[in-house]
Amino acid sequence: MENPNGRFLLKWASTRKLGRQRYVFRNGFIGFGITLTVLFTLVEFVTRGSLEMSYLISRVVLLPTLGIIIFSNQWDSQEKKYNRLQV
Numbered sequence: 001m002e003n004p005n006g007r008f009l010l011k012w013a014s015t016r017k018l019g020r021q022r023y024v025f026r027n028g029f030i031g032f033g034i035t036l037t038v039l040f041t042l043v044e045f046v047t048r049g050s051l052e053m054s055y056l057i058s059r060v061v062l063l064p065t066l067g068i069i070i071f072s073n074q075w076d077s078q079e080k081k082y083n084r085l086q087v
Helices: 004-018 020-048 053-086
Strands: none
Touching (some): 004 020, 004 053, 020 053
16 A cells, blocks of 8 residues: 555645746636636526626636635645655
């Protein structure tokens, strides 16, 4: 059986080479924020047949911002875990 901590260390070592900004932008802003914005907008359009501009603006602002916050915190958490396991 493979050591899960060893697997984490290898995976995070390659992830951290990208850098914090790229990680947060790619995973938080685009992967979480923009993807959910598009998905929720499509669901609204399909179910209602139209778009409510105030909801659209809220999604465009809130979801990417939330993604940045979540993945920024995740970066910090993963870095702490990585540094703790490195010792």
